[in-house]
Amino acid sequence: MIEQLVQRLYTLSATWDIPPLVVQLLLMVVVAVIIILFVSVSVMFLVWWERKISAHIQARFGPMRVGGWHGWAQSIADGIKLILKEDIVPQAADRIIFALAPMVVFATALTLYIIIPFGPGLIVKDLNIGVLFYISLSSLTVVGIVMAGWSSGNKYSALGALRSAAQVVSYEVPLVVSVLPVIMLAGSLRMTDIIAAQEKIWFIVPQVVAFLTFFTAALAETNRLPFDIPEAESELVAGFHVEYSGIRFAMFFMAEYANMFTVSAIAVTCFLGGWRGPALVPFLPEKFWAVFWFLTKTYFLIFVMIWLRWTLARLRVDQLMNLGWKVLLPIAFLNLGVTGVVMVLLG
Amino acid sequence: MAETVQAPVEERTKDRMEEMYVNMGPQHPSTHGVLRLLLKLDGEVVLECTPYIGYLHRCHEKIGENRTYTQVIPYTDRLDYLASMYNNWGYVLAVERLFGGDIKIPERAEYIRLILGELQRIASHLIWLGTFGLDLGNFTIFMYCFREREMILDLFESVSGQRLNYSFYRIGGVALDLPDSFVSDCKAFLEWFKPRLPEYDAITTDNIIWQKRTQGLGILPKDIALSCAASGPMLRASGIKWDLRREDPYGIYNRFEFDIPVGENGDVWDRFWVRRREMEESVKIVEQALEQLPPGEVMGKVPKKLAPPPGDLYSRVESPRGELGFYLVSDGSTKPYRYKVRSPAFVNLSTLPSIAPGHLVADMVAILGSIDIVLGEVDR
């Protein structure tokens, strides 16, 4: 249906003498806006969800009033509040970089959605470098964080930026190595190919070690407890975004939750069979079930992340470094070697 | 050529040191009130830590000298507002001692004092554990601890009508008798509370991150602990078995069976673990006391005009935070001539500059949390 619509658009534009490039760009922008809408809604849901889950873990209720049923509108109210908040840029800040930082972080978070395969055909662009794209772009978030921390002119932020840099150094290499066995098994970096390769068996079964390594590193990637070291509230107040207020802060916040979704989605794609899953009720279309299973699995992983956050204490920077370099990396390399040997032996 | 390049670089960096001075507090999430620490950092390593206190100073002692002995009691609530019962107790005990044995406290009052005091110790340790969890980034233990503390506050409310500043102890006894339901309520609470401790353990003690974040940090060796006169769990964590409930018994503590938990290394972990076990011991004491609770009066015979004979005296009790001392000088009038509070948190906090250097900022927060300060008491 969508293809037909697009086709008609092209014919129309041809009749009006509009170059197809413009139409193409227009389409891309429309897709981007749709994704932004999805991100916004998903972030609002995630924030509410996290608050509810944490509340129930802690033997309380969480938001209960706004919007009636279990405070479902709490996030919307918070969003409106953040828009109405005064924007304060401290005098000592480097204004340009200060303003650029949330853009870098948010634009990166948004761009990562390009390769998320929600269902067959429901992927913005199935880049042939899929996983590599994710790995290379996701580190860009750290650049934004360092920019924010450094430009604030605040010592807590500077320390947060420094910690963030130290953190990326320690989790990035294990993250990169832990995905390698999946690529070896799939023989491709393309997201759809990886899902196709899991037709017989989800990669989490042969690659449970890789999954755990990846998930741990991914937690660090999203700055979630126990790895929320750059924004450690009790130590650095709020770390790199101490000086950010109102809507600027909201942008960081959105990006953070958007990244949670991305990371979980990538983990689902690489290890949990992507959109694969049984059609529970036969008469609904196959596509529906694909999206259903993909989102269910993704939100399950997000739930695990939230669960961990409200159970564990925070690690220290040097402990994270030790974990990254001296535990995760050797394990990831070992796993890589074992996978190679087994693959060669099995032919 | 080299020199010409060198000069501007020197110029640019001459007033920029590698050390950074950071104010931690007074407005900081983990200074437990309004404490200011001036940290000298090299990267993230603390080179020097200077506490600045007094933000909450109310000149408590001056106020005390201008009030009668009875009127001071409500002010003592505001010292360590997380353990008001114990402050009351420490103060009234000091005044009673100043009378030199003229005031006899009825048995029942002694038991009530002890039960409430030990419940207060549990409540105080719970707050400590919760906020310490916050310092380490574990939010859930905070809520759990507050849930149980709330129950203790309910008990206190049923006794005194207050939830925080009880002013319940009187010179010569306690203000009121326990309500009828208290004994059963308190037993029910203890039954609820005992299985909660293993539940806390599951997310603290048994958690490897928790262990890694506390063990081997902020070590306070025995000799420095003594020289700095650290007291309470802080001193016991350093391996010195010194608990005034045992060593200088007051009230009726010598009638009960309880252990005094002692640490080995004097690190943050030991301080945590000592307090954690002290809660168990307090439960034991309260249980025994509830069994023995005698009937009778709750106020002893007290002269109408409360004027102790001239003299001075230093009286101490073991509050949840350590040795709470009151130095009283009487000139024979109804007001204390000199009223000095030796607050445990004040003295314990003074150990911080000697144990903080060399740690990371993150550990600094853990160490500060492990000291268990209440600024109301530090600043007085």
Added chain:
Amino acid sequence: MGLTAASMTADQILQALKERFGEAVLQGDVKGGEVRVTVTPSQSVELLGFLCSLGFEYLNCLSGVDWIGQGELEVVYNLSSLQYKHKAEVNVRIPRENPVVRSVISIWKTANWHEREVYDLLGIRFEGHPDHRRILLSEDWVGHPLRKDYEDERLVRYTPA
């Protein structure tokens, strides 16, 4: 010396102090098992150091008292021995004008903040204190509030009805 508080009763400790410091011990008695001595300012640190070596390794409290009637200020040291359960109180009296006592930080580290507090609230100076600043009040505060003649319009005095 060979003497420790373990083998001594409170009376013997007092005796030992009197023997060793003679004239410097202005007053001494034992009350409720507690040794109480008043010592001259010139010998205070030596006497406290001696007590420390006897086993009084714990300085519980250090307070100051304003004896305005006698025109004197007093510094009170409350000591105890953790091992032997002894207690002691040492008083040092100094004139209200130019009140200077020698610091005991070299014996007990805990004296640091106590002495700063006494200086802050009573205006007694401690000779040899490495960090002689106010501690509870702000640096620019005028006067020492715990002195009996301290006046402040915000201070509400209690007068019984």
Added chain:
Amino acid sequence: MAADYGYVGVFLIVGVLFVILNVEVLSRLLRPKRPTPEKLTTYECGEEPIGGSWIRFHVRYYLYALVYIVFAVEVIFLYPWAVIFKDFIKEGLGALAFLEMLVFIIILLLGFIYAWRKGALEWV
């Protein structure tokens, strides 16, 4: 092919525009603007900041960065190998491909162990 990457560019631009729209347009119209000198000071727990935050950090932080760069760059070389590893196995050259990669990884690990032993991975 190249058009695929058009999406990346468009998404980046739209992302930046979204932030600008929110911060500079939407919120600017709605939010108050009442700056005071106190508001504009840097947060330092309610105290006047002592010195700036733009200071030189210890050189040891760069050591980490160096180790990281070496690894991140070299590990990326493993990606093309991983993609075609399956093809090698199909042609019966799996063992050879694997051994070749093993040599590469061992060289990498030697450097890693050297850095470890030298204490470059200790956070001081």
